[in-house]
Amino acid sequence: MKILCSIFSLFIILVTVNGDCGVVTKREWDGLSPLQVEYLARPVDLVIIQHTVTRTCxxxxxxxxxxRNIQTNHMDNLNYADIGSSFVxxxxGKVYEGAxxxxxxxxxxxxxxxxxGITFIGNYNNDTPTEASLEALKALLRCGVEQGHLTSNYRLVGHxxxxxxxxxxxxxYNEIRRWPQFARDVTSIKNP
Known part of the structure; x- marks a missing residue:
């Protein structure tokens, strides 16, 4: 009975961490397991938005x-323990699990x-972010706050x-600059 309760508890934790946010898990996108992990102190109050400078999808x-190609590059060529981004x-309009x-x-x-770190697939010097991708970001951030991963007053910045x-x-960058969580002044955030 104890084993069954432990398995059920683990399942609930995993569903809570990713499932409620609609994140496509590494298993679903056929990602590799990280070589090592370091745990992030939560809740986090800083979200950094990036782009891949690849073709869009x-x-x-x-x-x-x-x-998958990004993860392969990060792990095989850059010697990262995993794909670098927290989410892609x-x-x-789908969010893919990274770290x-x-x-x-x-x-x-x-x-x-x-x-x-949340990375959009594409080169947004040239491409315009899709409405679906922007809505996916908003939903992910909302879910992150609701689940206690992000502080309610988190700051959003461009890389x-x-x-x-x-x-x-x-x-x-022009899009996220209009969002209420966007931090125009990064003086208190920026490393010396």
């Missing part, structure tokens, strides 16, 4: 393929241990505000 099959969002809510990612040097990069691209 609009189908489940193509988006999952791109996420496709043009199909997730629980683990430290490898998305923004100097900020990984205190943030969630470019913290390090020298064009990410998340002008068009995506």
């Amino acid at each position: 609009s189908t489940d099959e193509k988006c999952a393929e791109i996420v 969002i496709g043009g199909n 997730g809510w629980l683990h430290v990612g490898a998305h923004t040097y100097g900020y990984n241990k205190r943030s969630i 470019r505000q913290l390090i020298a990069t064009e990410s998340p691209g002008r068009k995506l």
Whole structure:
């Protein structure tokens, strides 16, 4: 009976961590298990938005393929323990599990241990984010707050505000700058 209760408890934890947020799990996109994990102190108050600078995707099959390719590159070529992003969002409006809510990612040097990194598939200097992908981000953030992964007063920033990069691209950056959680002044966030 104790074993059955333990298994049921583990199932509930896993469903709570990803299931309620509608996240496509690594198992579902055929991702590899991380080589090692470091746990992220939660709740987190910083969300960093990035882009992949790859082609966009609009189908489940193509988006999952791109996420697998990113993970392969991160693990095989960059020697990361896993895909770097906490989550990846496709043009199909689906959110793909990366390091997730629980683990430290490898998305923004100097900020990984205190943030969630969410990466959009595409090059948003050229591409316009789909309404479905923007709604997926909003739903993920809402769910993160509801489940206690994010503080209710979390700050949303573009990758470019913290390090020298064009990410998340002008068009995506222009979109998130209008959101109420967007932090225009990153002085208190930025590493010295």
